[in-house]
Amino acid sequence: MSRETNAELIWFRQHGAVTPAVYVGNRRPPFKGAWPASAKFAHVDGRWPILQTLPEGIVYRAPTKLAASGKDIQIVGEVYAILAGEGKDGFTGARLNFRDVIDAGRQAGVFVYVIPTTGVTSQAFWQGYVRLGYRRWLPLPVPRPQAVYNRIPTRALEGRASTVRARQTLAELAIPMYNPSYFHKSHIYDMIRRHGLDGNLPDTRGRLTRDALVTMLKSHQAVYLKPAGGSVGHGMMRIDKAPAGYTIAVLKDGRTSHFAAAGEDELWRLVQREKVRGQYVLQEAIRLLEVDQKPCDFRVLLQKARDTWRVVGYGVRVSGKGRITTHVPNGGSIANAKTVLRQAFGGDAVQVEADLETFVLRAAQAIDAEYGGRLGEMSMDIGIDPAGKPWFFEANAKPMKFDEPQIRAASLTGVIDRLRYLARHR
Numbered sequence: 001m002s003r004e005t006n007a008e009l010i011w012f013r014q015h016g017a018v019t020p021a022v023y024v025g026n027r028r029p030p031f032k033g034a035w036p037a038s039a040k041f042a043h044v045d046g047r048w049p050i051l052q053t054l055p056e057g058i059v060y061r062a063p064t065k066l067a068a069s070g071k072d073i074q075i076v077g078e079v080y081a082i083l084a085g086e087g088k089d090g091f092t093g094a095r096l097n098f099r100d101v102i103d104a105g106r107q108a109g110v111f112v113y114v115i116p117t118t119g120v121t122s123q124a125f126w127q128g129y130v131r132l133g134y135r136r137w138l139p140l141p142v143p144r145p146q147a148v149y150n151r152i153p154t155r156a157l158e159g160r161a162s163t164v165r166a167r168q169t170l171a172e173l174a175i176p177m178y179n180p181s182y183f184h185k186s187h188i189y190d191m192i193r194r195h196g197l198d199g200n201l202p203d204t205r206g207r208l209t210r211d212a213l214v215t216m217l218k219s220h221q222a223v224y225l226k227p228a229g230g231s232v233g234h235g236m237m238r239i240d241k242a243p244a245g246y247t248i249a250v251l252k253d254g255r256t257s258h259f260a261a262a263g264e265d266e267l268w269r270l271v272q273r274e275k276v277r278g279q280y281v282l283q284e285a286i287r288l289l290e291v292d293q294k295p296c297d298f299r300v301l302l303q304k305a306r307d308t309w310r311v312v313g314y315g316v317r318v319s320g321k322g323r324i325t326t327h328v329p330n331g332g333s334i335a336n337a338k339t340v341l342r343q344a345f346g347g348d349a350v351q352v353e354a355d356l357e358t359f360v361l362r363a364a365q366a367i368d369a370e371y372g373g374r375l376g377e378m379s380m381d382i383g384i385d386p387a388g389k390p391w392f393f394e395a396n397a398k399p400m401k402f403d404e405p406q407i408r409a410a411s412l413t414g415v416i417d418r419l420r421y422l423a424r425h426r
Contacts, residue, residue, distance in 0.1 A: 003030065003067070004065040004066065004067050004076060005024075005027060005030055005065065005066045005067070006027075006063070006064075006065060006066075006109075007022055007023060007024050007027070007064050007065065007066045007075075007077075008022070008023045008061050008062065008063060008064060009021075009022060009023075009048075009061070009062045009063075009064045009075075009077070009111060010022070010023045010051070010054070010055075010058060010060070010061050010062075011058070011059050011060045011061075011140050011141075012055045012056070012057045012058045012059060013057035013059060014055070014057065018059060018138075018140060018141070020048050020140070020141055020142075021048055021049045021050070021051045021055075022038075022039050022048050022049070022050050022051065022064070022066070022075060023051050023052075023054060023061075024050055024051070024052055024066070025052060025054070026052070029068070029073070030066070030067065030068040030073075031068050031071060033071075035050050035052060035073070036050060036071070036072065036073055037049060037050060038050055038073075039066060039072075039073040039074065039075050040069075040072060040073070040074050040075065041074070041075045041124075041143050042067075042074045042075060042076045043079070043143070043144070043146055044124040044125070044143050044144045045124050046124045046125060046143065048075070050073065059132070059138060059140075060130050060132065060138065060140060062106070062111040062130075063077065063106060063109045063110065063111060064076075064077025064111060065077040065109075075143075077109075077110065077111060078109075078110040078111065078146060078419075078420065078423065079110070079111045079112075079142070079143050079144075079145050079146055080105065080110060080111070080112045080145050080146060080147050080148070080149065080416075080419040080423070081112070081113055081114070081115040081126075081128060081145035081147075081148050081149070082098050082101055082102075082112065082113070082114045082115070082148075082149050082151050083115060083116075083117065083120075083148050083149065083150045083151060083152060083166065083177065084098070084114050084115065084116050084117070084129075084151060084152065084153070085116065085117060085152045085153050085154065085157035085160075085163075086116045086117050086118045086157065086160065086162050086163075087116070087157075089137070090116060090129050090137060090139060091114055091115075091116035091119075091129060091137075092116070092153055092154075092157065093114070093151055093152070093153045094151065094153060094401075095131075095135075095137070096401075097151065097401055098114050098131070098151070099131050100401075100408075100412055101149065101412060101415055101416075102114075102130065102131060103412075104412035104413060104415065104416050105416055108413075108416045110416065110419075110420070111142075112416075112419075113128035113129060113130050113140070113142050113145075114128060114129040114130070114137070115128045115129070115142075115145070115148075116129075116162075117152065117157075117160065117162040117163045117165070117166040118162045118166075120165070120166035120169050120170060121169065122169055122172070122173065123144070124143065124144055125141050125142065125143055125144065126141075126142055126143075126144055127139050127140070127141060127142070128140060128142035144173070144175070145175060146175070146419075146423035146426070147175065147176045147177070147419040147420075147422040147423040147426070148170060148175055148176070148177040148178075148419075149177075149178065149415060149418075149419060150177050150178060150179055150180065150181075150398075151398060153398075155182050155229055158181055158182060174426055175426070176422035176423070176425075176426050177422075178374060178375060178376035178377070178418060178422065179371075179374070179375050179376055179377065179378070179397045179398065180371060180374050180375075180397075181397065182229070182397050182398065183367075183378075183394075183395055183396065183397045184228055184229055185226060185227075185228045185229070185281050185394055186206040186207075186228050186279065186281050188367060188394065188395050189201060189204050189206065189281070190206070191366055191367050191370045192363060192366060192367075192392055194366075194370075195362075195363075195365075195366035195369070197359070197362060197363055197366060197392070200359055200363075200389070200390055200391055200392050201391070201392050202283050202284040202285075202286050202391055202392075202393075203216070203219065203220065203283070203284035204281060204282065204283045204284070205281065205282040205283075206228075206281055207279065207280075207281075208225060208271075208275075208279070208280035208281070208282055210264075210268050212282055213225075213239075213267075213268065213271065213282060214264055216282050216284070217239065217241060217246070219284075220284045220285065221240065221241055221285070222238060222239065222240040222241070222284075222285035223238070223239050223282055223283065223284060223285060224236065224237070224238050224239075224282070224283045224284075224285055225237040225238075225239070225271065225275070225280050225281075225282055226280060226281050226282075226283060226394075227275075227276055227278055227279070227280055228278060228279040228280060228281050229278050229279070233251045234251065234252060234253065234276065235250075235251070235252060235275065235276035235278075236250075236251045237249065237250050237251070237271065237274065237275070238285065239267065239271075240285075242260070244260070244262060245260065245261050245262040245263055245266070245267070246260070246261045246267050247259070247260055247261075248260070248261060248267070248270055248271070248274070250274045252274075252276070257274075259274075283393075286383050286385055286391050287385055287386065288383045288384065288385060289340065289344050289383075289384050289385070289386060291316070291318045291335050291340060292318070294318050294319045294320070294321065295318075295319050296316050296317060296318040296319065296335060296340065297316070297317055297381055297382060297383045297384075297393065298314050298315070298316055298317075298337060298356065298381070298382045298383070298384060298390075299314060299315050299316075299317050299379060299380075299381060299382075299402070300313075300314040300356070300360050300379060300380045300381075300382055301313055301314065301377070301379050301399055301402055301407055301411055302360060302361070302364045302377065302378055302379070302380070303376065303377040303411065303414040303415075303418065304368070304375065304376050304377065304418065305414070305417065306421055307373070309361050309364040309365055309368070310361075311357050311360060311361065312407055312410050312411055312414060313402070313404060313406060313407035313410060314337050314356075314382075314407075315334060315335075315336075315337055315402060315403065315404045315407065316334065316335040316336065316337045316340045317333070317334065317335075318333045318334070318335050320333065334403055334404075338353075341353055341384075344384075344386070344388075345388055348388065351388070352384065352388040355388065355389075355390060356382060356384065356390045359382070359390045359392070360380050360382060360390075363380065363392060363395070364378060364380075364395075367395060375397070376418045376422075377399060377411075377414065377415070377418070378395050378396060378397055378399065379395070379396045379399035379400070380392065380393075380394070380395045380396070381393040381394050381395075381396075399411070
């Protein structure tokens with residue numbers, strides 16, 4: 001195989017249909033003579049025509065690389081896919097995040113597209129989606145990817161038959177994918193315990209019953225009830241002991257409602273009325289660091305570089321007034337992590353930060369080990385108490401976009417790097 005030559009994959013409209021090709025422009029072929037009529041993909045069975053003149057009606061362009069194989073030309077550029085959920089308008093998922101990953105791939109010289117679970121087949125070419133502009137996504141014939149980034153947006157979509165078939169097909173084709181699925185809170189807590197990290201886990205019970213709730217409230221001043229399969233805090237409750245009984249705060253659809261109960265029977269009726277469907281876990285409410293007299297926690301992003309977990313970065317999320325979570329969509333706000341630690345711990349802030357990083361790396365390794373090393377990224381919600389001890393609240397298999405620009409940029413680079421690593425070690 002000769003040295004690689006930069007080129008482009010292009011798609012253009014011709015006779016009412018979108019036609020793919022390889023555009024080489026005025027570049028010389030990597031051997032004596034003229035360019036052949038077509039080039040063969042190195043990783044799938046198929047050929048696309050080679051064009052030296054840019055045709056009219058171009059709809060999309062993507063970077064690729066070519067290499068000579070004898071007198072033939074192979075398309076050796078990297079191709080990756082973001083796995084999205086099935087849905088109207090082609091696919092379902094966080095389209096702004098998909099846009100950013102595609103752009104990060106382009107900057108790295110690789111082609112990234114979106115594929116819904118319904119589009120994963122055993123064929124050499126799929127119908128993937130690319131972004132043309134604001135809310136404009138176009139289906140195109142695309143080569144099968146060399147690795148896949150799983151961003152199916154909901155647990156319900158992960159359970160669909162199309163997702164099951166897509167996973168099976170990817171496995172049969174030996175196309176690596178990360179991450180395999182959403183986490184289940186109670187399972188993650190069990191993993192943390194099995195790996196000897198329960199000293200940083202608040203008192204937690206894996207199943208909500210009346211007896212479990214009453215027992216927890218006898219031991220703790222406040223308790224959280226968390227949906228085991230929830231996200232962004234929907235359905236979460238906080239129960240505090242009060243002089244006249246209990247106060248209950250419930251988060252639903254981004255709004256926090258407040259109730260009071262005079263005794264255990266009334267409390268249990270309120271919990272039964274307000275809880276959302278599915279299993280709940282109970283967790284002791286830890287006293288946290290505060291910013292402007294409002295509790296805060298640390299949102300930590302971790303990614304795997306080759307086989308080693310690393311902390312990409314972390315930010316502080318501050319609870320809104322009267323709110324029970326720190327999620328920004330639910331009224332939380334952002335603070336600078338180093339500033340918060342320095343103000344709280346002064347000269348000891350460096351050690352608190354080191355303890356935080358040591359713990360989250362151990363936790364990531366523990367969770368990944370339970371998944372057979374198939375994870376590539378995760379975020380964690382970590383509380384730090386006034387003594388500087390880190391507390392594990394939860395881990396997220398599909399991290400939301402971080403608002404801190406440096407963390408966001410590094411995370412996108414990490415996604416592309418992970419796909420490249422998986423493709424080269426498949």
